[in-house]
Amino acid sequence: MSLRKRQRSASSSRLSSLSSPASPPRPVSSSSSSPPLSFPNADLLLRLHLDPSADDADADADVKPPAPAASLDLHVSSASLLRSRYFAALLSDRWCPDPSSSPAGRLSLAVPAPPSCPRPFHAHVEVVRLLHTLDFAGTIRSPADALDILPVALQLLFDACVEACIRFLEAVPWSDDEEARVLDLAPLLPADEAAELLARVSLPPAAAPGDAATRSPSEAMLHGLIHSAIHGHPVPAATKAFVAMLLKDYPSRDCVHKVLDEAFLSRLDTVKELLGKYASPDFRIAVDSDEREAIQKLNLHSAVLNVKHLLWLIERMVDMRVADNAVKLWSEQVALAADLQKLLNDADMWRNMAPGLPMLVTRCTLRLAHSVMIGETLVPRQVRMKLVKSWLPVLNVCRDIAQPMHSGYKSSNCQELEETFLQIISTLSVPDAQELLQQCLGFSTRNVDDCPHLVTAFKTWFRRASRSPQGPQGGED
Numbered sequence: 001m002s003l004r005k006r007q008r009s010a011s012s013s014r015l016s017s018l019s020s021p022a023s024p025p026r027p028v029s030s031s032s033s034s035p036p037l038s039f040p041n042a043d044l045l046l047r048l049h050l051d052p053s054a055d056d057a058d059a060d061a062d063v064k065p066p067a068p069a070a071s072l073d074l075h076v077s078s079a080s081l082l083r084s085r086y087f088a089a090l091l092s093d094r095w096c097p098d099p100s101s102s103p104a105g106r107l108s109l110a111v112p113a114p115p116s117c118p119r120p121f122h123a124h125v126e127v128v129r130l131l132h133t134l135d136f137a138g139t140i141r142s143p144a145d146a147l148d149i150l151p152v153a154l155q156l157l158f159d160a161c162v163e164a165c166i167r168f169l170e171a172v173p174w175s176d177d178e179e180a181r182v183l184d185l186a187p188l189l190p191a192d193e194a195a196e197l198l199a200r201v202s203l204p205p206a207a208a209p210g211d212a213a214t215r216s217p218s219e220a221m222l223h224g225l226i227h228s229a230i231h232g233h234p235v236p237a238a239t240k241a242f243v244a245m246l247l248k249d250y251p252s253r254d255c256v257h258k259v260l261d262e263a264f265l266s267r268l269d270t271v272k273e274l275l276g277k278y279a280s281p282d283f284r285i286a287v288d289s290d291e292r293e294a295i296q297k298l299n300l301h302s303a304v305l306n307v308k309h310l311l312w313l314i315e316r317m318v319d320m321r322v323a324d325n326a327v328k329l330w331s332e333q334v335a336l337a338a339d340l341q342k343l344l345n346d347a348d349m350w351r352n353m354a355p356g357l358p359m360l361v362t363r364c365t366l367r368l369a370h371s372v373m374i375g376e377t378l379v380p381r382q383v384r385m386k387l388v389k390s391w392l393p394v395l396n397v398c399r400d401i402a403q404p405m406h407s408g409y410k411s412s413n414c415q416e417l418e419e420t421f422l423q424i425i426s427t428l429s430v431p432d433a434q435e436l437l438q439q440c441l442g443f444s445t446r447n448v449d450d451c452p453h454l455v456t457a458f459k460t461w462f463r464r465a466s467r468s469p470q471g472p473q474g475g476e477d
Contacts, residue, residue, distance in 0.1 A: 143174050154185075222246075323368060330368050337391055
């Protein structure tokens with residue numbers, strides 16, 4: 001595509017205030033002007049002068065740096081200037097050399113730089129130099145070089161220079177400050193040439209329906225990070241810690257909430273499917289004993305692994321206070337809790353194939369229930385009741401398992417979950433608490449001294465139940 005055929009009307013209009021020709025400034029003394037610079041085959045005088053409208057209005061310091069030269073004269077080649085569409089138009093339509101005043105003619109260009117800038121003409125001189133030499137590789141050696149030159153090249157409609165700056169910036173890393181400058185220039189860049197560059201600083205529109213229409217690129221990235229942390233990395237602990245940090249620092253809590261909810265639901269469905277196969281009577285009938293044992297072992301191993309993933313997700317959700325949906329889902333798992341009870345009642349099966357499963361399930365329930373108890377996760381009363389009601393039978397089975405094994409860690413988890421459930425029960429209505437407390441009698445062990453938490457819970461309930469109705473009383477008609 002020819003450079004002269006590219007359309008940049010939007011850029012030209014944005015830069016019109018900077019690129020419109022100005023009348024030459026009044027002559028200045030040698031003390032306020034720099035010596036002229038000369039380029040080969042010079043036949044024209046180009047005077048750069050500071051635009052008074054670009055004064056630094058915010059500079060209110062008591063001591064200001066010395067003002068730079070007010071103008072700079074360049075002896076230039078008009079043939080070289082024609083590489084700029086701005087100068088080409090200016091020379092063809094408006095320039096009429098006046099031999100009496102200057103044998104080579106004269107042009108003036110306003111430079112929109114504040115007087116406090118130590119080198120206000122530097123970028124313009126470099127662009128004029130490039131108009132003569134086309135040595136882009138020798139001049140553009142850093143992002144800072146390209147970002148200094150690019151606005152002037154845009155102003156002067158120097159297409160080849162614009163392309164060279166964009167090509168360089170697209171290929172190299174930037175600092176944060178340089179990226180901010182790229183963003184400032186983005187509206188002025190030609191869309192066709194800058195597409196690759198702009199793809200680094202903004203997201204393209206969704207190209208196709210499907211997942212892209214329902215999941216933003218940020219959500220897709222977070223989803224992929226969670227998947228990698230759970231499944232795909234040879235050093236999972238370090239990867240999980242890094243992904244946890246990214247999730248915690250991500251600015252959109254709603255986005256993290258959505259992604260974690262999706263991951264939690266996916267793992268939960270997998271656990272339900274695996275334990276459902278164990279509990280299914282059809283599976284037990286359809287497969288012979290040896291094959292069934294091998295498949296059950298594989299399924300239970302996968303179930304343990306996925307409950308570990310669930311626990312990690314729960315910890316992230318609780319830590320970020322986005323566990324409300326997880327608590328609701330966990331409270332609804334009556335069928336999963338029943339399948340777990342069937343497995344845990346088959347001691348030989350789970351001890352040989354999934355010895356860590358009772359502890360992991362207890363920790364998942366404890367983490368969610370504790371966040372509800374202390375107010376980190378706020379859920380309605382019905383959800384709190386269902387959470388206890390669904391998982392209390394599993395806790396009772398886990399307690400029976402932990403006591404004979406004399407595992408202090410497992411026993412402490414069960415003890416803590418007992419106390420947490422009793423605290424949640426204390427937040428319920430008196431009738432609901434009555435129903436659930438009667439199912440907690442298993443918390444008592446050899447003597448009363450072993451279960452002060454249960455004693456306290458019943459005393460609290462009896463005290464509340466014996467009170468007269470509180471609040472406004474309805475009157476008779």
